[in-house]
Amino acid sequence: MNTTQTALVAGLLAAVAVWAPATAAEATVQPFPDVSRIAPTPPMGWNSWNHFAEHVTDADIRSAADFLVSTGMRDAGYVYVNIDDTWQGKRDAHGVLHSNERFPDMQALSQYIHAKGLKFGIYSSPGARTCAGYEGSLGHEAEDARMYAAWGVDFLKYDLCSLREDMKKAKAEHPDDPDVAKNIMIDAYRKMGAALSATGRTIVYSLCQYGVDQPWTWGPSVGASMWRTTGDISDSYARMSKIGFGQAGLAAFAGAGHWNDPDMLEIGNGKMSEDEYRTHMSLWALLAAPLLAGNDLSKMGPADRQILTNPDAIAIDQDSLGSQGERLYRDGELEVWRRPLSGGRVAVGVFNRGESPRDVSIKLARVGFPGGASLRDVWKQKDLGRRSRSFKDTVPKHGVTLLIVSSR
Ligand code: GAL
Numbered sequence: 001m002n003t004t005q006t007a008l009v010a011g012l013l014a015a016v017a018v019w020a021p022a023t024a025a026e027a028t029v030q031p032f033p034d035v036s037r038i039a040p041t042p043p044m045g046w047n048s049w050n051h052f053a054e055h056v057t058d059a060d061i062r063s064a065a066d067f068l069v070s071t072g073m074r075d076a077g078y079v080y081v082n083i084d085d086t087w088q089g090k091r092d093a094h095g096v097l098h099s100n101e102r103f104p105d106m107q108a109l110s111q112y113i114h115a116k117g118l119k120f121g122i123y124s125s126p127g128a129r130t131c132a133g134y135e136g137s138l139g140h141e142a143e144d145a146r147m148y149a150a151w152g153v154d155f156l157k158y159d160l161c162s163l164r165e166d167m168k169k170a171k172a173e174h175p176d177d178p179d180v181a182k183n184i185m186i187d188a189y190r191k192m193g194a195a196l197s198a199t200g201r202t203i204v205y206s207l208c209q210y211g212v213d214q215p216w217t218w219g220p221s222v223g224a225s226m227w228r229t230t231g232d233i234s235d236s237y238a239r240m241s242k243i244g245f246g247q248a249g250l251a252a253f254a255g256a257g258h259w260n261d262p263d264m265l266e267i268g269n270g271k272m273s274e275d276e277y278r279t280h281m282s283l284w285a286l287l288a289a290p291l292l293a294g295n296d297l298s299k300m301g302p303a304d305r306q307i308l309t310n311p312d313a314i315a316i317d318q319d320s321l322g323s324q325g326e327r328l329y330r331d332g333e334l335e336v337w338r339r340p341l342s343g344g345r346v347a348v349g350v351f352n353r354g355e356s357p358r359d360v361s362i363k364l365a366r367v368g369f370p371g372g373a374s375l376r377d378v379w380k381q382k383d384l385g386r387r388s389r390s391f392k393d394t395v396p397k398h399g400v401t402l403l404i405v406s407s408r
Contacts, residue, residue, distance in 0.1 A: 032197060032223045036257025039204050039225035041318040042290040043155065045080025045121065046073070047264050050235070050294025054086040054132050057102040058109055065113050067297035074118060076309040077318065078293060080155050080204070081113050082121030088134040095140055097147065110152040121155030121204075122148060126188035127162030136162060137192065145195035153203060158192055160185065160209035182213045186222065193223030206261065206290075216253035216260055226259040226290050233263035235271040237279075237398055241353060244283035245335060248327040254288050256322035261290050268295030268304035275399035277307050278379055282349045282402045285317035286325035286339045312378040312404060316347045325349070328367065334360060334395075338367055345406040347378075352395035360401070362391045369405060378402040 046064050048056040065081050068074045089100035099106050110120045124144060125136035137144045137158075148156060167181035174180045189207055196203045207215055207227035215227035229250060230243045243262050254260045265284065267277045284291060293308055300308075307313075316339065325339025325347065333354035339347040348367050352358045364373050364387060372388040379402055384391075393401045 032193065032221070035197070035205070035220075035223050035225060038202055038257065039259065040256050041320070041322065042259045042288055043080055043204050043206075043226065044077040044291040044314075044318070045082055045119065045155070045293070046078055046297065047080075047082040047084050047121070047157075047292045047294055049084035050233075050264055050266055051269060051296045053084075056083065056086060058104060061109060062112055064297050065116050065118055067300070068118060069116050071297060071300060071305055072309055073293070073297070073305075074116070076311070077314055078291065078308075079117070080119045080121045080292070082123070082155055082157065082292065084123045084157065085130045085132040085159070086134055087122070088124075088130065091135060091140070095143055097135055097140065097144060100134075106151050114152060119154035120152055121157065122151075122153050123157045123159065124192075125159045125161040125163065126185075126192060127160065127164070127166065129162035131159055131161040138163070138188075141192045141195040142198070145192065145199050148196075148203065149199035149201040153201075155204040155206065156192070156196060157206045157208050158189065160212070163188055185209065185213065186218055189224070190222040197223055208261075216250060220258045225257060226261045228261045228263060230262055233266060235266040235269040237272050237276045240266060240272065240276070240280050241283075241398070244280065244287070245327070245351075245353070247283075247287050251324035251326045254322070254324040256320075259288060259290055260324065262287060264290075264292040264294045265308070266294060267307050268293070268297075268300050273398065274303050274307070275396045277304065278402075279351060279398060279400045281307050281310065281313050282351075282378070282400045283337070285313045285402075286337045286347055286349050288317060288319075288322065288324040288339070291317055310378060310381070312376065312381070313402065316341065316378070316402075316404070319347075334358060336362065336367070341404070343406070345404055348403045348405055350393065350395055350401045350403070352397060352399055355397055357394050357396050357399075359394050360392065364388075364390060364405070367405060369407060371407065373405045373407055376404040378404060 087099050087103045089098040091097050113120045127136045128138045129136050167184050171181045204225045205223050207224045210231045211229045219227040250260050319341045321342045323340045325337050328336045328338045335351045337349040374386050375384040395401050
């Protein structure tokens with residue numbers, strides 16, 4: 001983050017702290033220790049939802065862990081293995097939540113994952129029910145957090161789901177209080193943040209509430225390392241590009257330790273072209289987005305593997321400056337995005353959202369290099385040498401040219 005962005009975020013967080021009305025729940029919550037070191041770069045891994053959805057089993061998770069290693073994904077940085085919704089069974093008389101029959105032994109599963117040099121992620125909801133109707137954490141936050149820590153959980157996705165109904169009800173009961181629903185939500189997220197923090201275990205706390213009430217302005221104050229900015233992605237160019245290009249304007253709210261999350265990856269799920277998946281990966285890298293693959297790794301072909309493990313795209317995503325990219329300009333269906341990188345370099349994405357190939361010419365002065373620059377083409381994996389004024393290329397329909405630009 002540059003100085004202006006840091007000041008902006010600090011100002012916003014201060015504003016949130018002043019503005020947020022104190023509630024009874026807040027009064028009992030301890031201030032958060034600094035969680036910014038938990039995810040210094042956007043978390044990378046794999047999540048079960050986009051491919052397996054509610055059918056996921058222990059065997060699928062073990063297989064994902066195996067394939068993360070054998071495909072080179074782990075070594076490329078994809079280390080979290082996250083079970084999404086539908087692992088939960090019933091709570092017993094002591095309030096302890098048990099996993100269901102598809103997950104016979106969570107401790108053993110966690111050990112299996114950790115033994116492979118991977119990390120273990122899990123999912124719950126601040127509501128009584130998850131989105132798939134399974135048991136949520138409402139009223140059991142502290143005991144659930146302790147159980148996650150005992151299982152060796154490294155990542156929690158916390159999905160609003162049925163708490164939305166409680167929020168709606170409160171809104172109907174208190175029509176004169178415009179913030180009642182928002183306060184219920186923030187308190188609920190803060191409660192689990194505090195419970196995770198109290199376990200003493202390092203757990204990435206990932207908020208999933210579809211961008212309701214601008215979580216980027218209050219996510220850090222509840223201990224979150226990342227927060228969803230949108231509704232659900234699907235394996236379609238229309239949906240992916242709507243979400244991805246819709247992230248313009250959010251860069252000031254991301255930085256080392258706290259990330260905007262435009263949802264998980266669909267690369268490899270089969271319903272987009274290779275160019276479209278390259279657009280997906282390029283946008284997420286420029287956006288400093290968490291990279292959580294969501295495909296069936298046991299069936300991944302070489303093209304999808306190359307897209308997911310492109311070393312330059314990953315280096316852009318994980319760049320140590322932690323500065324999120326922004327749209328620089330639009331020209332009809334052409335969009336040029338720019339992300340500052342460490343060492344004075346920048347990443348530039350030239351996207352063609354149109355329906356036919358497009359010849360483009362990008363002035364280097366416009367992306368910050370009036371004296372010319374050296375270029376590397378990320379998808380061709382090729383150094384293009386120096387250009388003094390401009391860069392020309394043909395970008396395929398729904399495709400991208402992704403460059404790393406440096407003055408040297
Ligand atoms: C949605 C969430 C998805 C997935 C699903 C599980 O609310 O956005 O990513 O977690 O619930 O039921």
